[in-house]
Amino acid sequence: MSGSDLRVVLVGWGAIGARVAGLLAARASPVRIVAVGVRDTGAKRQGLPPDTRLIAGPEALEGIEADLLVEAAGRAALRPWAMAALARGWDLAIASTSALTDADLLADLRDQAKATGAQILIPPGALGGIDALAAASRLNMDMVRHEIVKPARAWAGTAAEEVCDLAALTAPLTFFEGSARQAADRFPQNANVAVISAMAGIGLDRTMVALTADPGATMNRHSITARGDFGTMTITLENRPLAGNPKSSELTALSLLRLIENRAGGLVI
Structure with a gap:
């Protein structure tokens, strides 16, 4: 070195x-x-x-x-x-x-x-389009909704088990809807990323989050919808779970990698 x-x-x-x-x-x-x-x-x-x-x-x-x-x-x-x-x-x-x-x-x-x-x-974590969301928030923004869908097993060991039998699910179940602050506080390992979309956009208390366990899913899916003076946007990503930690995504590690390499490089994209 x-x-x-x-x-x-x-x-x-x-x-x-x-x-x-x-x-x-x-x-x-x-x-x-x-x-x-x-x-x-x-x-x-x-x-x-x-x-x-x-x-x-x-x-x-x-x-x-x-x-x-x-x-x-x-x-x-x-x-x-x-x-x-x-x-x-x-x-x-x-x-x-x-x-x-x-x-x-x-x-x-x-x-x-x-x-x-x-x-x-704050890296974008498992999300994309955070630069656009943050830019759009410079003008008035009416709403941001962040939907997180993960395989049922990814919610094991979380408060999701208090409201449903994850192993018995035969169809997707949305078990939580609330603010980004509530989602990240109650599900810190799985909904950590909701803080990122909230801080980029309209804040922890105005950003709405829905959490879903899907027994048929193999990817972690994030869908963000925003509307404001800039227009409208919908961002959807399907991320491969991180090896050794299905609660997180491969893209979470890659976004940290990108942040570090950007700090080390002369050209930042």
Whole structure:
């Protein structure tokens, strides 16, 4: 690695973090992962980049030089790692966007970023067209609706099991309709992405979200409909589930990869 490589601290070595690191290595991206934050530094980790430090908490960031911290460890990990990174003037990329339903946390992060001149970066996750939605929101926008359809098994272990028998479904069932804030707060692993469409558009409380379990689905489908002074748009994506984590999509890891490579490159698209 050259001295000009983007220096990254990656927090989390689950399906998303490991996939992002693997893709960066495979693509020979000008990025150096200088440290990986995990809860247990004694556990075996497959595929770690060479010469990467394993650290157990944000206090271990002392003495590490980095440009960007990428959080992919779950909403509970966000505050301590994010505040530590922003305090050092590092930019911050957030994968666990469901944590931003906490208005106090979001305000604290923005205040810290302003104080040190750092940037908070929200990748589009499993979505496309977020640039168009964010541009359209510069004028009056009447409505945004985000529908999320995933295979029934992808909702296992979530609050969806409180309202339906996922294993017994024979047809698609929409088991939740409400605001993006409610969806992401109640289903943080599956509806994390609703925070992204909400923040790009008309906010967490005005963006409406519908969640559906489909026993016949093999992909994770997102459909966003928006209407406003700009006109109307409908964006639909069908994403392959991420290997090792059917609650997320391959595109979630790819969007983080793109964000990191954009920070490292001279040309940004």
